[in-house]
Amino acid sequence: MPELPEVETIRGDLAQAVVGRIITTVEWLDARIVRGDVRGTDLAARLVGRQGAAVARRGKFLVWRFTSGAGLLLHLGMSGRLTVGSPSGTWPRHTHLVLALSSGTTVQLVDPRRFGRVAWLEPPAEGPGGMGPEPLSPRFTAERLGKILAGRRAPIKAVLLDQRRVAGLGNIYVDEALFRAHLHPARAAGSLATREVGALHRAIRRVLREALADRGTTFLDYRDAYGQVGVHAARLGVYGRAGEPCRRCGTPIVRMVVAARGTHLCARCQPSAGVPETDAETNV
């Protein structure tokens, strides 16, 4: 599922293909993925003739900005794939958007689970609002993270997954960052010592940078805009490794549910001291 490193990889690919190019035709648009005030055929009409100025990323959102100042907001959900290709006339199953460019190539959005979405962005709206800081920006300091976590009783994992707190993290990189910081995902966010916040801050940035260098993690569906896999899966510490030995201490990785998400951890490297007991455990 595309998270920050995957979306950033696609951003770069897409920028190469669309900046300076004009959208000549909207060859196919499935109105079911269009959100916001501008819908279906209206969106198609607005796209034609636009020239690409830049492609930006905010969290897991992409903004295909046009020279007019307007833009196309894209989110890939969990199974969405944005690819640059050549026109074929027939589109694979679950194709929701096909744009033909003045360069002769096409941009296609394919999303089997249809959790992805597109929306028209009219100035002055620059992008999605209400999101937390970009974890790779210089403004995202350990101090800032400390303030985000302070006083919260929710599990650290829940806070890190919340896009209003920090933008761009998803299930994979939250699990990986917590493993690298030696923190149990169910610990109350506000219970972290300053030293632990610092470790988490470093872990988040390190895992995102490494994944970015690997052009993302292909666990199942993810491909870049040219259909290529990301190779970070080989370097994952815990995600999807239930039952396999911890790369650090050899203890088998366990899988549990935290914040209603499948969660992977090493029980030895990420001690549960300080994890609140659940009601279920209390009642037994």
Place this chain on the structure above:
DNA sequence: AGATGATCCTGTATGC
């Protein structure tokens, strides 16, 4: 206010 849980959707994996 803040947190939790249901909802959307279909491919894949498991169970009988």
Place this chain on the structure above:
DNA sequence: TGCATACAGGATCATC
């Protein structure tokens, strides 16, 4: 073998 069911998850909305 074939069918039925469970499960996965990002964001949004409803409900404690």
